Structure formats: structure tokens, C-alpha cells
Amino acid sequence: IKKIGVLTSGGDAPGMNAAVSAVIKAAYAKNIEVYIVRDGYKGLVNNWLEKVDINFSQDIISRGGTAIGSARLPEFKEVEVREKAVANLKNAGIEALVVIGGDGSYMGAQRLTEMGINCIGLPGTIDNDIVSSDYTIGFDTALNTVMESIEKIRDTMQSHNRCAVVEVMGNRCGDLALYAGTVTGAEVISTSEGQLSEEEIVNEVARLSKLGKRSVIIVISEKIYDANELAKKIEAASGYVTRATILGHTQRGGTPTAMDRYLAITSAIYAVDQLVAGKGGLYVGLDGQQLIARDINSTLNIPRKDRTQELTTIRLLNSQFKK
Ligand code: ATP
Numbered sequence: 001i002k003k004i005g006v007l008t009s010g011g012d013a014p015g016m017n018a019a020v021s022a023v024i025k026a027a028y029a030k031n032i033e034v035y036i037v038r039d040g041y042k043g044l045v046n047n048w049l050e051k052v053d054i055n056f057s058q059d060i061i062s063r064g065g066t067a068i069g070s071a072r073l074p075e076f077k078e079v080e081v082r083e084k085a086v087a088n089l090k091n092a093g094i095e096a097l098v099v100i101g102g103d104g105s106y107m108g109a110q111r112l113t114e115m116g117i118n119c120i121g122l123p124g125t126i127d128n129d130i131v132s133s134d135y136t137i138g139f140d141t142a143l144n145t146v147m148e149s150i151e152k153i154r155d156t157m158q159s160h161n162r163c164a165v166v167e168v169m170g171n172r173c174g175d176l177a178l179y180a181g182t183v184t185g186a187e188v189i190s191t192s193e194g195q196l197s198e199e200e201i202v203n204e205v206a207r208l209s210k211l212g213k214r215s216v217i218i219v220i221s222e223k224i225y226d227a228n229e230l231a232k233k234i235e236a237a238s239g240y241v242t243r244a245t246i247l248g249h250t251q252r253g254g255t256p257t258a259m260d261r262y263l264a265i266t267s268a269i270y271a272v273d274q275l276v277a278g279k280g281g282l283y284v285g286l287d288g289q290q291l292i293a294r295d296i297n298s299t300l301n302i303p304r305k306d307r308t309q310e311l312t313t314i315r316l317l318n319s320q321f322k323k
Helices: 016-029 040-045 079-092 103-114 139-160 175-184 198-211 227-238 258-276 308-318
Strands: 003-008 033-037 049-052 096-101 118-123 162-168 188-190 216-221 241-246 282-287 290-295
Touching: 003 016, 003 040, 016 033, 016 096, 016 258, 033 040, 040 079, 040 103, 049 079, 079 103, 096 103, 096 258, 103 118, 118 258, 139 162, 139 175, 139 216, 139 241, 139 258, 162 175, 162 227, 175 188, 175 216, 175 308, 188 198, 188 308, 198 216, 198 227, 216 227, 227 241, 258 282, 258 290
Parallel strands: 003 033, 003 096, 096 118, 118 282, 162 216, 162 241, 188 216
Antiparallel strands: 033 049, 282 290
16 A cells, blocks of 8 residues: 545544644554545545645644544535546545544445445544544543533633533533533533423422522533523522533634543554554544554444433432532
């Protein structure tokens, strides 16, 4: 193998640059040329391919976002659109690709592999919603951002005897909300997989208010309530002045943590090894302490981790309060 490409696709995540950097270094060490693809599959179709040298890998390792750009291209599901991408790659002599993104991106990688371009996927998403990897690249950074935000909100809620509803991104995966609620001692946590009714939340806050709790933090996953409406209902029932904060895209940016960079770099080195071994249609995940490459088709059928027990335990512990 003489030339490979690397692209980032879907939602960006801190650590994607560290992965790109490591793909370049690992390939360079094996005398393989690397082409970056600007803006994911969109760039493949539009022939936005650029050969880079080892120096490109050096200043991006610590940067948030993705320096090579990401995009969504729903048309990539159509075979005629993918044929353009394959033709562009073949014209440039690029034989294989590393695709950094979420499980939607893996579907594109699988289809390209079936069309003769070996692809290996790396789990790049803040959501931690890739079932066969214990953690995804970007999750740890986003979690730390959410934790710091909640703690800042707690300071002012405590000063003013208030309640805060904090909405956390996660694309239908409750991991960021659960972990952030756990590490900040949030009194109420409601996630995509363990959703409380609005009535249950309101009643719980009213109970804490009666007991005289100075501040209350409610962490909720995105897309399950209207955060501002929920805040109004809580205020009416509990007497706390209640404010909603939607963390949104603050969660997506920022300098990647050491753990995200380490996962990104080690999994990128592993991905290049897979391509050199002539493999494709695989994606790299963390299984305990071990990196593994699984068949993309099989991983998409693995059920999500069940966190119900953890959620129940944390809720019980965090709701305790003595008058
Ligand atoms: P995130 O979870 O962070 O949003 P993702 O990789 O799951 O990341 P998607 O928007 O689902 O994000 O997918 C990214 C891109 O992958 C799509 O815009 C499309 O170009 C391609 N893609 C998704 N599904 C398929 C498919 N079935 N066949 C071919 N390409 C696909």
C-alpha cells in the first residue's frame, strides 16, 4: 500500500485532530503517502484531496474541532454519488481510507469498502454512542466541559437559592448526562434511556425545596423535554427561581483531554496497521484496555450498554438530604 486518505465525518469531536496527526505519523513511518480529505465524504465526492507531509501532523495534535473539516452528505447513501468518490480516489492512486466519525460514517466506510476502497473507522464522537467501544474520541473532553459548566451554574444557584435545569447534548445517548450528573452530584438526572416524567421531576424538586435545600441541579439529556417549559413548571411547583441552560455546542469544542488524545492516537496507529495488513470494513473500538477491530456490519447490531442500574443507584444517592 502506497497512498492512503484520512477524513473526519459527522459531528466533530475533540481529539479528531490527534487521530489525523497519528494517521500521518504512522503512515509516514511506513513510507505511505497521506492525503487529507477536506469536509468528509463531501470532499471525496468533490475531489478535495490534498497530499500532506509529516509537518502537517505536528501542530494539530492539541487542537479542538477538526482541522480538515467535517460535513454531512446524505446523498452519499446513493451509489452513483459514491462512484464519483471512488473514481476520485482511484485517479489519485489512493487505495485505502481512515474514516473518523460516528456510526453513520461507518456505513459510508462499509459501502466504500464494498466498492474496492478498504476503510477502517475510528470512533470520533462526543456522544459515546458507539456500542462496541467503551469510550469514543471526544467523550472525555465533552464530559469535562459539561462538568465545569454545571459547577459554574451550581455556584450561582447556591448563592441565590435557585434551581437549574441543565440540558446536555448526547444525540439520544444518555452517557454524557449520566456521567456529568454523577460527577457533579446533580440531585436529579434524567437521560434518554432513563427518562423521568416531568411530574416526577417537579415533585422531586418540590420535596427538596420543602426540606430547605439551598440549590438544586437537574441534568437532562437533549431532545426529551423543552428545558425552558420544564423550568417554568418546576418554579411554579417548588418556589425556587428556576433557570434552564442549554449547553449546546460549547460541548463540542475545546482542547482535547489527555485521555481523548491517547485513545485517538493509539487507535489511529492501530487503524493504519489494519490497512497495511490489507483489511477493510472494520472499525476500531476500545474493549476494556484493549483496542479491537470489529466488522462494521456486525457492530451496528450490538445492543447499547444498559446503564439503568448505575442511573438508579446515583439517583438514590444524590437525592438524599437532611432537613
Ligand atoms: P455523529 O454521531 O457525531 O453525528 P455520524 O457519523 O453518525 O456522527 P451521520 O450524519 O449519521 O453522522 O453520518 C455522517 C455521514 O456518513 C452522512 O452525512 C453520510 O454522508 C454518511 N452516511 C451515513 N449513513 C450512510 C449510509 N447508510 N450509506 C452511506 N453513507 C452514509
